[in-house]
Amino acid sequence: MMQEEIQPLYIGGKWMKKNDTYPLYSPVDNSLLTNISAADEADVVQAIESAQRGFSALKQKSSLERSQILERVSSLLEADKEKWSNIICIEAGKPIRDARAELERTITTYKLAAEEAKRIHGDMIPMDAVAGGANRIGFTAKEPLGVVCAITPFNFPFNLVAHKVGPAIAAGNAIVLKPAEQTPLSAIRLTELLLEAGLPKEAIQLVTGSGKRVxxxxLEHYLVKKISFTGSVPVGKEIKAKAGLKKTTLELGSNSAVIIEPDSNIENVANRCVRAAFAYSGQVCISLQRIYVHHKVFEQFVDIFAKETKKLKQGLPQKETTDIGPMISPQAFARVDEWVNEAKADGAVVVTGGKGENNIYEPTVLIKVNPKAKVSCEEVFGPVVSIYPYEHLQEAIANVNDSSFGLHTGIFINDITKAFQAAKAIQSGGVLINEVPTFRLDHFPYGGVKESGYGREGVKYAVEEMLETKFYMINVNEEE
Structure with missing residues (x-):
């Protein structure tokens, strides 16, 4: 990619390069990758008004036609997987093996959306089930909302976009897509693919640049009917405060936890937890951040976990052997380092890691952490894990729940009765029994409680939240 290039917006069915741009730097070495057109409010208004026209065109498409568009997107991604994986690697600094895994999930997500486009239906209402309803036929139909604004984060630049764009198209909505500032390249290429796949040219709009600016x-335009946002809690709260009656889906922060009972296979669980904690340097919404281990197996677990952590290879994301690559930015690196040092000053003990260089932070394992330390009670979004011992399962559950977040929680336990009791007591959008909280498949419901947000993604569930229910009734009583 040539440094002098300016990457365009896509508004009103046209690609347009702005004189106002911002530089996109590599997370690896801070070198200039390219320059990105910076949208302003006027651009967004134009995009929204154009999207409304695109909605009028898209809603004329049948369910089959929308499904076929999404199938073609999936096929186009499948045809050149290495190309798209390398874009993730370059702009997000994600290790290439993880980038390939994300691309595979993205292909699946569009396939799922294509299937859901053909499953949208209403219900028959038994009108005569109540007095006055005889000789009437009632039924519901599902209709698209209109214009959906999708605001996406940097950490899964293809797949988290797919989780908003795919369901929106399946439901018949037009999209205004605002990708993260650090990862616009994948969104630009995706827009090209959507158009190549046959999406009406104004049914997708792409605005890049500062979220604050656009x-x-x-949040306020009357034509926007839904906002789907994945990102930080403060921004999510601002969206909720300003969106008015617009539908909103907010997937926000987490400090995901796992509970490990003594009847678990400790070696196997420890190995799985290492991957759950440190994949993509912990820059995952459901990255494992807190581990609660029964005191009888605490030392054994910490020993195995630390040994496996030390085996992780740090390096350039393009290398096939790399497990731990760079943080997304020097600012992210500095914040993680600051939080770890704060925890150490408050009594935390570093088992391994605790430092870094060249924007790569070592996978860090802490014990004796104050539960009120930022590395424990806030979202680290970095390669840092705190491990705590506990005596009784109820104590562990209470510790898990003592959090402002509640996205995913894992528990390893062989007693099925206790497992379900624990799952019911845990305050979390998802409880995964005998699995790490970082586990996610793209068709199951995904979302949180408390400050982790509200609404659900997972293709079927996202489609449902992008539709309105309309009621129809026919009076067939000839005497009235």
Whole structure:
């Protein structure tokens, strides 16, 4: 990619390069990758008005036609997987093996969306089930909302976009897509693929740049019917405060935890937890951040976990052997380092890691951490894990729940009765029994409680939240 290139917006069915740009730097070495067109409020208003026209075109498409568009997107991604994986690797600094895994999930997500496009239906209402309803036929139909604004994060630049764009198209909505500032390249290429796949040219709009700069019309314009946002808690709260009656889905922060009972296979669980904690340097919404281990097996677990952590290879994300690559930015690196040092000053003990260089932070294992330390009670979004012992399962559950977040929680346990009791007591959008909280498949419901947000993704569930229910009734009583 040539440094002098300016990457365009896509608004009103046209690609347009702005004089106002911002530089996109590599997370690996901070070198200039390219320059990105910076949208302003006027651009967003134009995009929203154009998307409304695109919606009018898309809603004329049948369910089959929308499904076929999404199938073609999936096929186009499948045809050149290495190309798209390398874009993730370059702009997000994600290790290439993880980038390939994300691309495979993205292909699946669009396939799932294609299937859901053909499953949208209403219900028959038994009108005569109540007095006055005889000789009437009632039924519901599902209709698209209109314009959906999708605001996405940097950490899964293809797949988390797919979780908003795919369901929106399946439901018949037009999309205004605002990708993260650090990862616009994948969104630009995706827009090209959507158009190649046959999406009406105004049914997708792409605005890149600062969220603060472009958010006002997204939150306030009357034509926007839904906002789907994945990102930080403060921004999520601002969206909720300003969106008014617009539908919103907010997938926000987490400090995901796992509970490990003594009847578990400790070696196997420890190995799985290492991957759950440190994949993509912990920059995953459901990255494992807190581990609660029964005191009888605590030392054994910490020993195995630390040994396996030390085996992880740090390096350039393009290398096939790399497990731990760079943080997304020097600012992210500095924040993680600051939080670890704060925890150490408050009594935490570093088992391994605790430092870094060249924007790569070592996978870090802490014990004796104050539960109120930022590395425990806030979202680290970095390669840092705190491990705590506990005596009784109820104590562990209470510790898990003592959090402002509640996205995913894992528990390893062989007693099925206790497992279900624990799952019911845990305050979390998802409880995964005998699995790490970082586990996610793209068709199951995904979302949180408390400050982890509300609404659900997972293709079927996202489609449902992008539809309105309309009621129809026919009076067939000839005497009235």
């Amino acid at each position: 958010s006002k019309p997204m």
